[in-house]
Amino acid sequence: MTAPVSGSMSGPASAAVPSPVARMTPGPAPGTSSDPPPVGDGCRLGSLRKGQRAVVTGLDESAVATPLPPGELERRMIEMGLIEGARVEILHEGFPGSDPLAVRINDHTLAMRRAEAHAVLVTLG
Amino acid sequence: MSDSAVLAAPVLVAPPRIALVGNPNCGKTALFNALTGARQKVANYPGVTVERKVGEFLSPAGARVQVIDLPGTYSLRARSPDEEVTRDVVLGRFEHETPPDVMVCVADATNLRLHLRLVLELKKLGRPIILALNMMDVAEARGCRVDASALSAALGVPVVPTVAIKRTGVVGLLDQIDRSMMVMAADGPPAPCGWSEPSARDLRAYHQEVEAILAAALRDAGKPSLATQRIDAALLHPAIGLPFLFLVLFLMFQAVFAWAALPMDMIDQGLGWVQAAAGAALPEGMLKSLITDGIIAGVGSVVIFLPQILVLFLFILILESTGYMARAAFLLDRLMGGVGLHGRAFIPLLSSFACAVPGIMAARTIENRADRLATIMIAPLMTCSARLPVYTLIIAAFVPERTVAGGMIGLQGLVMFTLYAAGILSALAVAFVLKRTIFKGAREPLLMELPAYRLPSPRDLLIGLLERARIFLARAGTVIFAIMILLWFLGTFPGAPEGATGPAIDYSFAGMLGHALAPLLAPIGFTWQIAIALVPGMAAREVAVAALGTVYALSETGDALSGSLSGVLAADWSLPTALSLLAWFVFAPQCVSTLSVVKRETNSWFWMLVMIAYMTLLAYGAAFVTFRLSSALLGG
Numbered sequence: 076m077t078a079p080v081s082g083s084m085s086g087p088a089s090a091a092v093p094s095p096v097a098r099m100t101p102g103p104a105p106g107t108s109s110d111p112p113p114v115g116d117g118c119r120l121g122s123l124r125k126g127q128r129a130v131v132t133g134l135d136e137s138a139v140a141t142p143l144p145p146g147e148l149e150r151r152m153i154e155m156g157l158i159e160g161a162r163v164e165i166l167h168e169g170f171p172g173s174d175p176l177a178v179r180i181n182d183h184t185l186a187m188r189r190a191e192a193h194a195v196l197v198t199l200g
Numbered sequence: 201m202s203d204s205a206v207l208a209a210p211v212l213v214a215p216p217r218i219a220l221v222g223n224p225n226c227g228k229t230a231l232f233n234a235l236t237g238a239r240q241k242v243a244n245y246p247g248v249t250v251e252r253k254v255g256e257f258l259s260p261a262g263a264r265v266q267v268i269d270l271p272g273t274y275s276l277r278a279r280s281p282d283e284e285v286t287r288d289v290v291l292g293r294f295e296h297e298t299p300p301d302v303m304v305c306v307a308d309a310t311n312l313r314l315h316l317r318l319v320l321e322l323k324k325l326g327r328p329i330i331l332a333l334n335m336m337d338v339a340e341a342r343g344c345r346v347d348a349s350a351l352s353a354a355l356g357v358p359v360v361p362t363v364a365i366k367r368t369g370v371v372g373l374l375d376q377i378d379r380s381m382m383v384m385a386a387d388g389p390p391a392p393c394g395w396s397e398p399s400a401r402d403l404r405a406y407h408q409e410v411e412a413i414l415a416a417a418l419r420d421a422g423k424p425s426l427a428t429q430r431i432d433a434a435l436l437h438p439a440i441g442l443p444f445l446f447l448v449l450f451l452m453f454q455a456v457f458a459w460a461a462l463p464m465d466m467i468d469q470g471l472g473w474v475q476a477a478a479g480a481a482l483p484e485g486m487l488k489s490l491i492t493d494g495i496i497a498g499v500g501s502v503v504i505f506l507p508q509i510l511v512l513f514l515f516i517l518i519l520e521s522t523g524y525m526a527r528a529a530f531l532l533d534r535l536m537g538g539v540g541l542h543g544r545a546f547i548p549l550l551s552s553f554a555c556a557v558p559g560i561m562a563a564r565t566i567e568n569r570a571d572r573l574a575t576i577m578i579a580p581l582m583t584c585s586a587r588l589p590v591y592t593l594i595i596a597a598f599v600p601e602r603t604v605a606g607g608m609i610g611l612q613g614l615v616m617f618t619l620y621a622a623g624i625l626s627a628l629a630v631a632f633v634l635k636r637t638i639f640k641g642a643r644e645p646l647l648m649e650l651p652a653y654r655l656p657s658p659r660d661l662l663i664g665l666l667e668r669a670r671i672f673l674a675r676a677g678t679v680i681f682a683i684m685i686l687l688w689f690l691g692t693f694p695g696a697p698e699g700a701t702g703p704a705i706d707y708s709f710a711g712m713l714g715h716a717l718a719p720l721l722a723p724i725g726f727t728w729q730i731a732i733a734l735v736p737g738m739a740a741r742e743v744a745v746a747a748l749g750t751v752y753a754l755s756e757t758g759d760a761l762s763g764s765l766s767g768v769l770a771a772d773w774s775l776p777t778a779l780s781l782l783a784w785f786v787f788a789p790q791c792v793s794t795l796s797v798v799k800r801e802t803n804s805w806f807w808m809l810v811m812i813a814y815m816t817l818l819a820y821g822a823a824f825v826t827f828r829l830s831s832a833l834l835g836g
Contacts (some may be wrong), residue, residue: 142568142641146400153403154275155647156314160411166429170438175533175543177436177650183311184423184428184650186530186543191645 119161120178121193128164129197131157139194150192156180157195215256217266218380219300221290221322223315224272225523225651226308229253232269233372233663240269240663252285253688261378268300272473274314277397281564286532289315289648290325291393302328302380304373308362309339309346310422310652316410317398319355321398326391328380329357332373336361338654344422365657396783407588425652431649432527441531448524452515453553453620456585460507467477467507471500489754490688497749498684504670512554513668515659520547522658533646542566542644544573549627555672556794560801561819568644574634576801577811581627582795583620583823586741590785591619593745597766598778615782622786626818686699687747690735724784725777725827743789777835780827787819 110135117132134157143151157163157180166184167177175188201699222228232240236255253269271282278284305322307315313788319331333339333346352359358378363369384390395528398406434440436729475496482488517668525547533543542567559579566572584590690710697707714732721731729752737744746766752768769778789812798806 140642141645142570142643143645148645149400150277150398150403151279151645152645154277154314154317155398155527155649158404160406167432167436167439168536169436169530170441172536173438175530175646177432177530179424181313182424183314186526186533186646186648186650188533188646191647 078090078142096121117196117198118196119193120176120197121189121191123165123192123197123199125165125168127199128162129199131159131161131163131195132198133159133196134194135196136194141191148191152191152195156183157185163195163197203359209621214265215266217268217298217303217321218304219268219270219289219303220304220306221270221286221318222272222306223274223318223649224335225649226272226306226315227364228272228306229269229336230657230660231304231332231362231370231373232267233660234364234367234370235267238663238666259378259381260374263381265377265381274318275398276318276395279567280679290322290327291395296419299327301384302330302377304330304332304377305357306332306334306362309333309336310342310344310425311408312346312414312418313407314649316355316413317355317403317406320406321395322740323355323357323488324395325393328390329371329386330380331357331359332354333361333426334364335361337363337366337369339422342422343420345419347417347419347459351413354413354416365659385836428523428652431653435524435527436530441527442535445528445531448519449550452512455515456508456511459511463507464504467500467504471496471504473501486692487583489692490685494684494688495681498687499681501674503673504587505585506672508588508663509554509672510669512585514665515662516551516554518656521654521660523651525654526650528586529648530634530650532808537643539632540639540643541574541631542568542571543646544648545571547577548579549582552579552584556580556582556585557797560794560797564801566644570635570639571640571644573802573807574631574639576798576807577634577814578627578631580811580815581623581630583623584741586791587619587785587788589745590741591616591782592780593748593766594769594782597770619782619786622783626767626787630814630818687735691732723827724823725774725780725831726784726823727771727773727777730777730781737788741785741788744785776827776830779830780823783826786818787815787822789816789819 119138120128120129120131123129134149134152136146136152139148141148152158161180164179165176166179169175169177173189175186176192178185178187178192220228220232232253232255235257239257239258240253240255241802255267255269255791257265257267259265260813268289270286273283273286275283276287276290278805288294289297290299290303303322303325305315307317307319319329322329331351332352333348336346339346347362348361358376360372362373382810394621435444475492478496482491507679516525519528528550529543529546532546536543536545545563547565548559548561548563549564550559556579559582560576563572563579566575571724595612595615599615602611604611604614641700687710690706690713693760695707710732711728713735714728717731717734718726718728721734726734729748733747735747737747748769749765752765752772773781774775795812798811802808
């Protein structure tokens, strides 16, 4: 299991996403981190908009309603490449409601819903 | 490769078996086709309806090798029935199926991360592995450079670049298979299996190992497919995406009718010729009646749909192999979510327009059981091609051939469209109710790879189509053949008594059954002939038309036999009766094949009975309302 994110992150991530250029907080080095992400500094994949890029800093499935047994969503996400250090970019948004998302993860593209994308913690950049 | 030399040699030991394992969209099936050509057969695994594709080829060393194409998976932690098959075969958990001797992991060279993670998991099994770096041509075109020998050294397994769509692209793999089998024979039994279900921590460890391997072997990651990004920018565009998808579907249904018309006419004429020839050659009597009226007419009425089914499957195969099918699921996820369905339910539902059986089988890619059951339950409401002959017949008989809306739209086509729409809308309504009552709960997450677009290979399309044709004809030759003989028997025996005044079928078993059912069906306006035709129609919808033909051909005398069936019906039925029958068939109680596949796929009699009950109720209710309303409106 990944280190769970502290309680202060369990609320919905702020919708006010800073522009990708304005804030360039460096994320943890790719492939090395399983430390808790810096709370308040990152945001969630589910709140990004088309064209934004980010680096995955952790997974927190407790923020998402899912019919799966505990830990299963996290494992599926890891199997699909959503792992700490992965570079992500929102390529396309569905319609209506800008949902689902087409997310480039390193070299492949994954379709996922915003609801579940909220389980992915990222830092912009 | 010459077959004769090996076929002559007596083979007493079972041939060595290799299994193709890999992520979905890695070109695994293309590689399977490249290895085996047409020498493959598709059957089901015992107890489940997951297709088991097996083929054979001759290795350069002259060994006859059996290949299994396993369903694509990202992990041995199976999440769907399809992936369970892959897990159980490679782990040797299947009864009647020895584990493969060598596993060929097929990886998309342009997208190594996810594939290598699976390879690391497979390595734990302790069996010989070969890594086939597939689609090397695409990888090179994108500037992606993989050092195969460095990769092999880092992974500890042989690595062979392949290009499955080229004839020469698998030569290296064939040589490596021979080498691996020789090593295996020298090494003796494989190491014990060290695989256990990985935890999230294990999965992260696998990924870190993959990053280390890639650092050693990936010289240049290359650029992602620019073409795919540009196409997606248009086809997934909020304003363009859905209209384009509906345009594709519209063209598909146009093609099903337009392209199939000529071959269907030819089959029709061919059957007429065979029927006439058989009629002329056989002496008068029971046997002649059985062969011409029962078997040729009955089986022919089903075989005639082969062209339509092939056109539909050609489109489905193209949509799948280009990668557009995943985009369709992406585009529809939100809309289908409105009634609680998974975006992936689109593929089973689309297939169900051809036939609910492959549609229901395709539902096994849906991981969540409730989502899957809901999809299975509504799949038969999609207008399958077996309903077409019923619709066509009744529309031709009762709907005048004129245009409405200023000559733009044919009335007959409009009625047909309404029937299709009624099926789709009722399916959505049923799904809506099911997801709010029986199958409550949050939706299964959507985590679906959108593969790079690629051109489909004509050979793979052809092999896929031939397979569909074979399965369809086998069904016509077995289930439907048997039903037609049974129907002929019911309609012929016992014969009319001496001095009988009514037509012979009135006195037969079918007549008795029809008359017994008639009071039940009278409130919805069905005649006793319809009641008789519905009996075999329960076995297979399309048989109802053949059965109506049989009933009217046998119950009329002289001239009526030569008149076309639609003419007979127009004279015999009232318009409300015809409309009521159309409404009935929108929800028609399904064919035996559909029910048996529901039973197998859900592994329960319960869901099959639920389906029979709810569809019969809907059909009766819709027919009742239609009959009463139209009778009142038309004063009939």
